[in-house]
Amino acid sequence: MINSLPDLLLRLAIAASAAIVLLLLVRRPLRQRIDARLAYQAWLIVPLAMAAAALPPLFAAPVKALVLLPAFGRAGSATEALSAANPGVTGWLLLAWACGALATLALFCLSHRAFVRGLGTLTERGGLAYAAHAAGGPALLGLWRQKIVVPADFEQRYSAAEQALIIAHEQVHAQRGDAAANTLLALMQCAFWFNPLVHLAAPRFRFDQELACDALVMRRHPAQRRAYAGAMMKTQAGVSVTPSVCHWQSCHPLKERIMHLQQTSPTPSRRMAGRMLVAALAAVTVFGALAARAESTPGYAVAMTLRVGVDAAPQNVNILTPADFSVRSGAGESVWTGDFSITAVGTDQVFIRSKISQNGKLVSEPGMLTRLGTSSGIKIAGAEGKPGLALELTVTPAAQAVPGA
Structure with missing residues (x-):
């Protein structure tokens, strides 16, 4: 906030x-x-x-992008966030x-104090507050217990x-x-x-x-x-x-x-x-x-690289999304799903919430605070010697996305 x-x-x-x-x-x-x-x-x-x-x-109607990829393996439950952006300026x-x-508030307070002091000691008479000299008022003084101040x-x-x-x-x-x-x-x-x-x-x-x-x-x-x-x-x-x-x-x-x-x-x-x-x-x-306000709702271009295991070839995907997107891979008994939600934090940062599931079972819910245009990653270690999962994401404003990328 x-x-x-x-x-x-x-x-x-x-x-x-x-x-x-x-x-x-x-x-x-x-x-x-x-x-x-x-x-x-x-x-x-x-x-x-x-x-x-x-x-x-x-x-702005919520729209969720869905990307289907070939199978990229299995993973365990240990999660590590690789990078996060600094708070910046x-x-x-x-x-x-x-x-x-x-500073502005202090100047106003000093001005008000000088005005009240300039009125001198007020003398109330007939429902009016008389200032101590001829230069004080007429004016309405106060917010709750208001007084009509008039000159002496x-x-x-x-x-x-x-x-x-x-x-x-x-x-x-x-x-x-x-x-x-x-x-x-x-x-x-x-x-x-x-x-x-x-x-x-x-x-x-x-x-x-x-x-x-x-x-x-x-x-x-x-x-x-x-x-x-x-x-x-x-x-x-x-x-x-x-x-x-x-x-x-x-x-x-x-x-x-x-x-x-x-x-x-x-x-x-x-x-x-x-x-x-x-x-x-x-x-x-x-x-x-x-x-x-509706037009200023940010859209994002997400460049994602997925790798299963150390020797597996990386899978690259580029996604254009309003804020939320899902990546699904595999078929049959090994279906991996990643649900991602992007929330703007200030003008140059986003927070990425993610849910990684296998066959409908939640594996991990990592989150990352990252600067726009900066690469951040999630690493999920494999269980029982099975290949782990590595995700690397770079989020940029949709307006800066390169057509055809």
């Missing part, structure tokens, strides 16, 4: 990147022509695409990934109408779970610190989140657009920004937010058309990820 983690991370990163590129293309038209809330909801396409990429292949890749993820001069700086709108804005964040969404986004940035598209998408996701929140507040208070814009103009963004907190203004372009306040609510038909469009985009992305 550890060896397959780099492959899983790569699949998830590719799926997330494809979904992010799609959203970067459609988010502005969705906001301007339909609804800012729909543009924010469209970001769900990213985790859906990643979930589809993490699923096992759904469309998988461990180093995982170490580098873990270091990058922990909240009651002096804002009118009563503006205060109500700011509180309504932060309450919308709390009701929708936006702080949890921001925290999950930060964790995604930690896990995929090596993917620049994830970091490019993060501020755009939070901006769409703010616009969606503005749109919902304006829908509930349609006559308060001027007061809402005035509250934005009075808000300062002098404190540090942390990705897990819902900020009233922070680094969001103020001009664009005010312009969106003038946008009228979409008609029901336009809203329905927008939802159908987002659903179609989500379906295309998810099924694309599933199809890519």
Whole structure:
């Protein structure tokens, strides 16, 4: 499982990147022509695409190759694995990934700590948490026991109408779970610190989140657009920004937010058309990820050499198989069967499980971890002086197989 983690991370990163590129293309038209809330909801396409990429292949039907060979002798029960591949660079890749993820997490934690410290000692009054100075808030702080943090001069700086709108804005964040969404986004940035598209998408996701929140507040208070814009103009963004907190203004372009306040609510038909469009985009992305997962199911070319006894001539066979294959030889009272299963381990290794039987009776179940393109073997000693069996296998990706080999 550890060896397959780099492959899983790569699949998830590719799926997330494809979904992010799609959203970067459609988010502005969705906001301007339909609804800012729909543009924010469209970001769900990213985790859906990643979930589809993490699923096992759904469309790959199991196929088992069967190869019949002339009789190659008998064997006893003692088994020896001749070679196995080294773990390679998988461990180093995982170490580098873990270091990058922990470093990114540490930066986020330090940023959040600096933000909380910058608020000073909070004074709770009337259901609000007042910061120690005028530059703290408004913001929604916390994941479970959430607090609406406002600046120390909240009651002096804002009118009563503006205060109500700011509180309504932060309450919308709390009701929708936006702080949890921001925290999950930060964790995604930690896990995929090596993917620049994830970091490019993060501020755009939070901006769409703010616009969606503005749109919902304006829908509930349609006559308060001027007061809402005035509250934005009075808000300062002098404190540090942390990705897990819902900020009233922070680094969001103020001009664009005010312009969106003038946008009228979409008609029901336009809203329905927008939802159908987002659903179609989500379906295309998810099924694309599933199809890519099915197509990425590895096929293998197996070059096998079988030898019975020391002096016997080797038998060579080349097999093209999705993952499982069987080799059968002999007839009558001496029928040998080898059942083999190939499982990918990371990007450059496979684990070969095998069952060697004679006349339907299991003789041995050896397993080998081998690097692609590297020869590995199984040796089964003969019983009572009878000839033993030696198998040598080289597994390569099917795409690298030489036609006619």
